[in-house]
Structures are given as C-alpha cells and as structure tokens.
Amino acid sequence: MKTTVLTLKEQKQKGDKITMLTAYDYSTAKIMDEAGIECLLVGDSLGMVMLGYDSTIPVTMADMLHHTKAVARGAKNALVVADMPFMSYQVSAEDAVRNAGRLMQEGGAQAVKLEGGREVCGQISAITRASIPVMAHLGLTPQSVNALGGYKVQAREAEAAHGLLLDALAVEEAGAFALVLECIPAKLAEWISRRLSIPTIGIGAGAGCDGQVLVYQDMLALYSDMCPKFVRRFADAGEVMRQGFRGYIDEVKAGSFPTEEHSFKMPDEVLSQVEEMSKAGKY
Numbered sequence: 001m002k003t004t005v006l007t008l009k010e011q012k013q014k015g016d017k018i019t020m021l022t023a024y025d026y027s028t029a030k031i032m033d034e035a036g037i038e039c040l041l042v043g044d045s046l047g048m049v050m051l052g053y054d055s056t057i058p059v060t061m062a063d064m065l066h067h068t069k070a071v072a073r074g075a076k077n078a079l080v081v082a083d084m085p086f087m088s089y090q091v092s093a094e095d096a097v098r099n100a101g102r103l104m105q106e107g108g109a110q111a112v113k114l115e116g117g118r119e120v121c122g123q124i125s126a127i128t129r130a131s132i133p134v135m136a137h138l139g140l141t142p143q144s145v146n147a148l149g150g151y152k153v154q155a156r157e158a159e160a161a162h163g164l165l166l167d168a169l170a171v172e173e174a175g176a177f178a179l180v181l182e183c184i185p186a187k188l189a190e191w192i193s194r195r196l197s198i199p200t201i202g203i204g205a206g207a208g209c210d211g212q213v214l215v216y217q218d219m220l221a222l223y224s225d226m227c228p229k230f231v232r233r234f235a236d237a238g239e240v241m242r243q244g245f246r247g248y249i250d251e252v253k254a255g256s257f258p259t260e261e262h263s264f265k266m267p268d269e270v271l272s273q274v275e276e277m278s279k280a281g282k283y
C-alpha cells in the first residue's frame with residue numbers, strides 16, 4: 001500500500017514509528033521500498049554523499065530533479081519527499097510554489113521538504129495552497145551552515161529551545177504535514193513532538209520523535225568524510241563493496257574471470273568460415 005501524508009498522520013496517532021531514509025537513485029530506492037521503508041527523502045545531502053561537495057549549498061534544482069525522477073521510478077509504496085535546494089524557495093513564495101511544483105510534476109515526488117521556521121511560513125502556506133504537501137525542517141538546517149557556524153547541536157539553551165518551539169508551532173499552523181528535527185537535544189524533541197499534532201521525524205533528535213530518518217550512506221558505512229554521533233552503522237556495505245571490487249580486480253588480473261559460464265558460444269565452423277573470409281581478403 002502506498003504511504004501517503006494521511007498514513008503518517010495515522011501512524012503518529014497510533015504511536016507507530018515512521019521510518020524514512022534518504023535515497024538518490026533508482027536501484028537503491030527499489031531495494032529500500034522492497035524492504036518496507038515508509039518514506040524516501042531525496043535529500044539535498046546528495047550534494048555531499050553523491051556529488052562530493054562539502055555542503056548542500058551548491059545543489060541545484062536540476063540536481064534535485066534528476067535524482068528525484070530516479071527515486072520516484074524505484075518507489076512503489078514509499079512516499080517520495082524531495083528536498084527544495086538552497087535558494088529555490090527563500091527569495092519569494094512565487095519561486096517556492098514554482099519550484100515545488102516542478103519537483104512534483106517533473107520529478108514525480110509526492111511532497112517537498114524545506115528548511116526553516118517562522119521566516120518561511122509564507123512559502124509553506126503558499127505551497128500547501130497549491131495542494132503540495134510540505135515537510136518542514138528545524139534544528140540543524142544544513143543550508144544555513146554558514147550562518148550557524150558549522151554542523152553543531154542546536155537549541156541547547158532555553159531561549160533557542162523556546163524559539164524552536166515557536167518555529168515548530170508556526171510551521172504546523174502554516175500547513176506543514178510533518179517536521180524533521182535535526183540535531184537537537186532528545187528531551188526537547190520529545191517535548192515538541194508531544195506539543196504538535198503533525199508527526200516529527202528525528203535525525204540526531206533522540207527516540208521521542210514520531211519517526212526517524214538517516215542518510216543511507218551513513219547507516220551503511222558508505223560515506224567516510226564525516227560520521228555524526230547520532231549515526232548507527234546497521235551494516236558495513238562499504239567493506240562489502242571494497243571486498244567485491246578487490247575480488248574483481250584480482251580475478252581479472254589472474255584471468256579467472258570471465259569463465260565459460262559468463263561467455264557466449266559460437267559454433268567452431270562459424271569461426272572457420274570467418275577465417276576463410278579473412279584469408280580470401282574479403283575483410
């Protein structure tokens with residue numbers, strides 16, 4: 001059954017935890033969908049884990065559309081949420097609606113996500129008025145890394161924590177259907193989750209959120225440039241891949257791959273005919 005924004009609302013009401021992972025390509029999205037993941041986030045984190053930038057700032061609408069299309073083709077049941085990249089929604093509500101519309105219409109997403117609180121509520125209302133579901137994102141918002149002074153835990157002090165609550169209530173009021181809480185103290189995330197009627201999805205925000213999201217390269221040990229404290233490595237796919245690549249290199253060098261099993265056959269007489277043709281100077 002396809003997950004929808006209503007499914008997530010019901011999950012919160014029932015206390016059934018929401019599962020979300022990032023995905024950026026067809027094959028991985030298909031495997032995650034088959035495994036039963038409920039939401040796939042085409043995160044602008046693709047700038048770092050797929051494209052090798054040192055932040056999400058350089059990610060463009062073209063990048064997001066390219067990867068969203070691939071994920072949407074692989075996701076049969078999971079809800080596909082596409083991140084709105086830096087500067088695709090900050091300047092005006094008009095820009096925001098147009099770009100959100102492209103991620104839905106051209107990309108095949110079923111919802112969009114954008115970062116920020118009270119300052120982007122105009123955009124959230126405008127996008128939702130266009131019948132596009134919006135997931136909000138508060139706490140450590142990576143597109144603001146330069147303003148925040150690095151990738152740091154947010155809202156540890158009372159004033160900042162209160163500001164975060166006001167932002168959370170404001171994005172809910174503006175029409176967001178869910179809220180990502182990134183890198184904030186677990187107690188605060190749990191308290192905010194209880195205050196909201198929309199589901200919260202945490203990353204580095206403890207177990208009290210209504211769901212969890214991780215960047216899949218982090219939880220499979222596929223990305224080693226940084227490893228945040230909140231990540232658990234559920235499998236070492238990086239090592240499995242390294243072993244596979246080494247095995248391939250060794251066997252090609254040794255001549256033990258490919259074998260007959262991986263080769264196509266041709267009757268000997270056909271090759272003899274080709275030899276004759278060649279001798280006769282036909283080719």
Ligand code: KIV
Binds near residue numbers: 042046180203213
């Ligand atoms: O871009 C992303 O992957 C995200 C998650 C970290 C929530 O926004």
